[in-house]
Amino acid sequence: MPSNTVTQLNYTASTRKSRFVLSRLHSLAGLLPLGIFMVEHLLSNALAIFGAERYNEHIAMLQAIPFLPLFEITLIAIPLLFHAIYGIYLSFISKPNANVYKYQRNIYFMLQRVTGIITLIFVIYHVWSFRLGPLLSGTEVSHSLVSEHLANPFIFVFYITGVISAIFHFSNGITTGLITWGITAGPASQRVARKICTGVFVILAGMAVVSLFSFL
Template identity: 35%
Template sequence: MSTQTEPSFFLKHEFAIRRIHSLLGVVPIGLYMCVHLTTNASLMAGPGAFQRMVNQIHSLGPALPVVEWGFIFLPLLFHAFIGIWIAMTGESNTDRYKYTANRRYRFQRITGYIAFIYITMHVFHLHGWFHFGPWLDYIATPLGMAQFKPYNAASSLAHAMDGVFWPAFYLVGVLSCVYHFANGLWTAGITWGLWVSPAAQKRASMLCGGIGLLVGIISITAWVGALTVDPKEARIVEDRMYEAGLESGAVFDDPHKRSAPEAVESEEAETDADASAADEAAASDEKTAEPETPAAE
């Protein structure tokens, strides 16, 4: 009597799962990444331009978490876990067959792992993953996460990118995502039968490479913008826009979406104290430099 092992759920539905995985990598994940990077690149036009785009996103109010989880995070998690399963069950043969396509497949796996780690930390570092108060107050914020404040978009992003580690982490991570998307776009076309012949695949390779180059330039622009913005000047613009938004009803009053005012007041107090000390020192120097009037004989 023969005993056959029942195939797993993934193997039984592998055809459909792979196609869903491929489709989600392009829409909505790839499309969202392009929009997200373009939004961040608007920093180069100034903190006001960036803040306007962020305000438009957060004008969804309570519906925003539903949109994020329904159209971004859940598809992303599905794509990530299925991608890890595909990468772990697949075999790389670049040692035996050093073809360009084989190398690209290997880089696709490597950048997939990097992208998974990067996106997990990126969302936690800037957004905290969940928007409800107790999670932010007692878990994310004490760990130094959830650094991004939507109503102080540019200034909070600039503070989050302080140091050496985070800028390097973001540069490696975002470029890995760009490669993974561009090469995945090419493989998705093969999966869905859009380019089958060698000639069509060659043309598609050039097209996807061009898309990857363009998105890479946008991502580096966003990265440079985050590193070069002046947080103090940005905070002035953001606060002005926030007050105007409250009056017009364009923004919602949510303390979790703003940087702590006491931190700003402390910085301003320190600045005022430094300015006062400098004025006193200058006055003292002027007094010392005044020539003494000779006494009348």
């Protein structure tokens, strides 16, 4: 944990820009490949609400995408690993103080870090149980496999927590991403963006929770 006291700045302007580039890539990775993939994934899983058949058909369709592993690695795995590793680094160099400064944005700043860590733990487990695990053991991923998995109440609660954390992290990430990309500059536009993102959170979280219950 860093201490609160900073060291003196030297009077030479720094010329290294790697931190800036990494921070922009971190934002971009979270919004575009990961954000779009997560929304697609949540929509795919919502098909379970319409029954096992629709769900299994859709899985078969997704698995029929040509060069699927290539897309999975370049558009999901690499951005995800980068976003996670840089995100962990960012959480470790910040010193959250929401216990003293109880402003909404400051609480969300802390939650963004907490939900990021929860999401990472959840995603590792989730990828292992439904992608890498079945791939190695040759098990077919289907509605029944997911149902069996979610029948365990601990796993179910873990899934609810993980999915809601991921959606929170994404929705709040859009509001801060709009600032990182210099779009919402003033407090009024930032307020509107926050309201829209709250709406995104409510819709996606509601859909995800209903989808999870439909597996039971």
